[in-house]
Amino acid sequence: MADPRAFISFDFDHDETEKVLFVGQGKNSKTPFSMQDWSAKSSMAQSKWEAIVKEKINKCNMVIVLSGKTMASATGVAKEIAMAKDQDVPVFGVYIDGANTSSNLPKGLQRNRTIAWKWDKISGAVDQMMTEGKNK
Numbered sequence: 001m002a003d004p005r006a007f008i009s010f011d012f013d014h015d016e017t018e019k020v021l022f023v024g025q026g027k028n029s030k031t032p033f034s035m036q037d038w039s040a041k042s043s044m045a046q047s048k049w050e051a052i053v054k055e056k057i058n059k060c061n062m063v064i065v066l067s068g069k070t071m072a073s074a075t076g077v078a079k080e081i082a083m084a085k086d087q088d089v090p091v092f093g094v095y096i097d098g099a100n101t102s103s104n105l106p107k108g109l110q111r112n113r114t115i116a117w118k119w120d121k122i123s124g125a126v127d128q129m130m131t132e133g134k135n136k
Contacts, residue, residue: 004130007057007089009081010066010096011074018096019066022117053080058087062129064122065109068097072104081108090132092125 010019044052057063063084065077084091085108093105093114105111115121129135 004061004126005059006126007053007060007063007080007084008066009063009077011068011070011077014070014074015066015068015097018068022066022094022096025119026122049076050079050083054083054087057083057089060089061135062126063089063091065091065093065106065114066096067093067099067103067105067109067114069099069103071099071106071109074106077109078107081106088133090129090135092129094122 008019008023010016057080063080065081071077081091083089091109091113093109094117095101095103095114096117101111101114105114113125115125
């Protein structure tokens with residue numbers, strides 16, 4: 001698939017700036033893939049949010065979790081990861097905002113599937129996701 005669709009999961013209360021930068025760099029850099037951001041664009045009522053996000057995740061090839069320093073408190077991110085797993089959508093994480101291998105990860109995100117914000121590593125992870133789960 002030439003243009004994999006990625007749902008970008010992030011801590012809406014703390015990491016919106018990094019999400020905008022990540023998506024912008026993905027679209028404007030010389031990355032060897034194209035990324036479409038299908039994440040929620042605003043805060044909304046819980047029941048509406050869950051229905052919309054579940055549908056969007058189902059239409060995507062992968063979920064990319066932007067994992068910042070406050071991820072332990074990001075309950076919405078953990079729900080998005082669970083929704084992805086329930087729908088056989090592969091998930092990987094990218095460390096942002098000074099987070100690293102000793103930072104807390106949201107529930108459901110594996111440490112060995114969370115990488116540094118380096119486009120060559122992200123490109124490799126995107127390629128891998130396109131061979132997993134519902135993308136097989």
